[in-house]
Amino acid sequence: MGSRKQLRCVETLDRRIVARIAATKSPILDVLPSFGKTANHSVLWLAVSLGLAATGNKRARRAALRGLAGVVMASTAANVVAKGLTGRARPVSDTPALRRLVRVPKSSSFPSGHSASAAAFATGVALELPQLAVPVGAAALAVGVSRVVTGVHYPSDVVAGFAVGAAAGAATLRWWPLRPAQPAAATRPWQQAPAAPTGAGLVLVVNGASASTSAELTERLRGELPDAEIIEVGEGEDIETPLRAAARRAQIIGVAGGDGIVNVAAGVAQQVGMPLLVVPAGTINHFTADLGINCADDALAALAAGDAVQVDVGIAGKQSFLNTSSTGVYVDLVRARERLEGRIGTWPALMVALIQVLRDSRPQDLYVNGRRTQLWLLFAGNCCYAPQGFAPSYRPDLADGLLDVRLVDAKLPFARLRLLLAVLTGTLGRSRVYRAWTAHAMEIASADGDPIRLSVDGEVTDAGASIRLAKRPGQLLVYRSGEHA
Numbered sequence: 054m055g056s057r058k059q060l061r062c063v064e065t066l067d068r069r070i071v072a073r074i075a076a077t078k079s080p081i082l083d084v085l086p087s088f089g090k091t092a093n094h095s096v097l098w099l100a101v102s103l104g105l106a107a108t109g110n111k112r113a114r115r116a117a118l119r120g121l122a123g124v125v126m127a128s129t130a131a132n133v134v135a136k137g138l139t140g141r142a143r144p145v146s147d148t149p150a151l152r153r154l155v156r157v158p159k160s161s162s163f164p165s166g167h168s169a170s171a172a173a174f175a176t177g178v179a180l181e182l183p184q185l186a187v188p189v190g191a192a193a194l195a196v197g198v199s200r201v202v203t204g205v206h207y208p209s210d211v212v213a214g215f216a217v218g219a220a221a222g223a224a225t226l227r228w229w230p231l232r233p234a235q236p237a238a239a240t241r242p243w244q245q246a247p248a249a250p251t252g253a254g255l256v257l258v259v260n261g262a263s264a265s266t267s268a269e270l271t272e273r274l275r276g277e278l279p280d281a282e283i284i285e286v287g288e289g290e291d292i293e294t295p296l297r298a299a300a301r302r303a304q305i306i307g308v309a310g311g312d313g314i315v316n317v318a319a320g321v322a323q324q325v326g327m328p329l330l331v332v333p334a335g336t337i338n339h340f341t342a343d344l345g346i347n348c349a350d351d352a353l354a355a356l357a358a359g360d361a362v363q364v365d366v367g368i369a370g371k372q373s374f375l376n377t378s379s380t381g382v383y384v385d386l387v388r389a390r391e392r393l394e395g396r397i398g399t400w401p402a403l404m405v406a407l408i409q410v411l412r413d414s415r416p417q418d419l420y421v422n423g424r425r426t427q428l429w430l431l432f433a434g435n436c437c438y439a440p441q442g443f444a445p446s447y448r449p450d451l452a453d454g455l456l457d458v459r460l461v462d463a464k465l466p467f468a469r470l471r472l473l474l475a476v477l478t479g480t481l482g483r484s485r486v487y488r489a490w491t492a493h494a495m496e497i498a499s500a501d502g503d504p505i506r507l508s509v510d511g512e513v514t515d516a517g518a519s520i521r522l523a524k525r526p527g528q529l530l531v532y533r534s535g536e537h538a
Contacts, residue, residue: 067207068144074202075146082202086152089199092167095124097196098174101189105178111347115232116181118401119225120189123173127221131169131214136161141210148204157205165206168197168214169221176222180231193218228404230440232447236345237436239362240452240527246328247304248359252281255330255356256299258318259285260292260310270334270349274309277353281307293317300325305356309349311335312376316510319529320373323366328530330356340375340510343448344533355532363527364451367435370520374435374509375529377445378522380497381430381461382414388513407473416463418500425500429461429472429486433522437491441482454526455491462486494523 074082091097102117141163160166171193179186197215200206249255255278259271275283282303284295292314299306300321307330308318315331322329332352333341344364346352355361369378389406416427434457438445445457461472468486475484482489498519499505507516 063209064207067209070208071144071146071201071204075148075204083149083151085195085199085202086154089167089196089203092171092196095121095128095170095174097192098124098170101174101178101192111342112181116178116185119181119229120174120177120222122225122229122401123177123218123222124170126224127169127173127218128166130221131164131217132160132166135164135213135217136166139163141207144204144207146204148202152203154203154205162206163210163213164217165197165200165210165214167200168193168206168211169218171196172215172218173221174218176219177225180222180226230446232342233449236533237343237448238450238452239344239364239533242361242363242530246359246361246530246532248357249278249281249305250357252278252356254304255281255307256303256305257281257283257307257309257330257332258292258295258299258314259283259332260308260314260334261285261287270309270332273349274332278356293321296321300327303327305330307332307356309334312339312510313512315340316373316375316512319366319375319531322530323373323525323528328361328532330532343451344531346533351534352532355534358534360534361530361532362451364529364531365436365454366525366528367433367456368521368523368525369433369507369509370516372507372509372514372516373525376510377432377434377508378510379430379432379508380419380505381417381428382410385410385414386430416468419505420496420498420500421460422495422497426460427463429463429468430459431497432459433457433495434459435524441489452527454524455493456495456522456524457489458492458495459487459489462488492522494521496521 098120102121105113105117139161141161143157143162175186175189175193178189197211200211201208247254257274257278259274261271271283271285274281282299284299286292286295296306296308296318304327306318306322306327308314309332312335318331319329330352331341331344331346332349333346341347346355364375367374367378372378386406389409390402393402393405414429416429418425418427419431420426421428421431432445434445434448436448436451436453437455437457438448440446445459462468465471465486471484471486475481475487481487496519497505502518504515504518505520507514507520
């Protein structure tokens with residue numbers, strides 16, 4: 054009885070507010086409907102997303118993708134689920150002709166789908182870029198208010214829509230955890246890295262074929278580092294040979310490129326015991342993102358100050374890796390994801406790639422530490438990745454001495470379907486097809502004696518029929534700002 058009385062009170066208040074707004078003369082209220090129309094079919098939020106993506110800033114791109122992911126979830130929840138369960142009639146009021154919509158929606162008034170999408174987008178953007186919370190939140194609020202001003206929604210419809218949208222935006226964290234603002238921890242160096250403000254003693258190899266390398270970056274590096282030797286390597290050219298030649302005449306080895314070339318340079322640097330300078334210039338740059346080197350400015354500042362840390366290096370057979378070494382369908386997953394992530398982002402690309410790979414691939418028959426098993430994928434991370442129970446996202450520590458091992462078992466019934474449902478529902482950590490543990494070393498071997506296909510820092514290669522995965526703790530000295538050391 055009490056709930057019915059409360060509902061009647063809400064309905065009475067709704068009608069009074071709608072009537073008061075309709076009777077209020079205000080140029081602001083007259084303009085709001087036109088602004089609200091820009092949010093039809095989420096056009097406004099798509100335009101803001103394009104603007105964020107055009108900045109080239111990775112956090113801005115993630116904000117746009119998270120916001121749009123929230124819009125999809127909120128729109129489905131509000132327009133398909135909630136409206137289908139309610140049958141509230143639209144308001145009847147004397148809305149001025151200037152503010153009325155040409156076409157009044159015929160669907161249920163409760164909740165407001167426009168408000169849900171607006172709140173979802175604003176929440177998603179604010180999670181990634183808190184500095185945009187006020188302007189994007191104000192735009193979302195204006196869209197919600199405009200729905201009352203046009204006379205097509207009650208205030209409680211808008212409030213409910215905001216609640217649905219905010220929940221949808223926050224729910225994206227279940228599938229796509231936030232990357233911490235602070236970089237990963239690392240070990241204080243046991244040897245001093247030379248300070249080289251002008252690049253004295255530095256040989257820097259620039260991968261001209263890398264996705265983010267530009268002529269402007271190369272020229273800038275030449276200008277900032279007049280005493281450095283800068284070598285530009287074109288598409289298809291050998292990278293390891295000039296790096297090894299550089300090691301014979303340099304005090305510092307440097308590289309500008311993505312994770313693949315960084316891994317090659319790291320292998321050379323650790324073998325000769327030289328510090329490594331990394332300038333991020335790839336599509337994703339996983340290692341430098343964890344390291345806290347987000348742009349050329351960060352790298353140059355660390356080089357000028359002589360700030361460096363020591364990080365772990367993973368070993369897969371005869372190959373080293375800074376990020377991951379994986380086998381099974383993960384090799385195909387990496388290829389499929391990399392084709393997409395530059396356009397739609399890492400996590401959306403991972404979802405699409407996972408569906409494609411599980412549909413077309415077959416499980417791999419391996420011995421893992423002497424135990425035979427069929428698996429969809431075996432992932433080994435250089436240091437522990439977070440969050441647990443999800444696809445690996447970032448590392449809190451680059452010098453923990455551990456391998457992060459994650460395995461998806463293919464022997465259980467409906468393993469592919471169970472894996473996909475676990476990923477989509479954010480319950481991977483509790484799935485029976487998924488196992489995770491840490492190790493200092495492990496052995497894997499092909500059951501049929503064929504070479505094992507490995508993905509090593511995104512580069513696919515054939516290893517041997519048996520491989521030992523291990524760690525070299527703190528073996529790489531790499532430049533990073535002292536404030537993060």
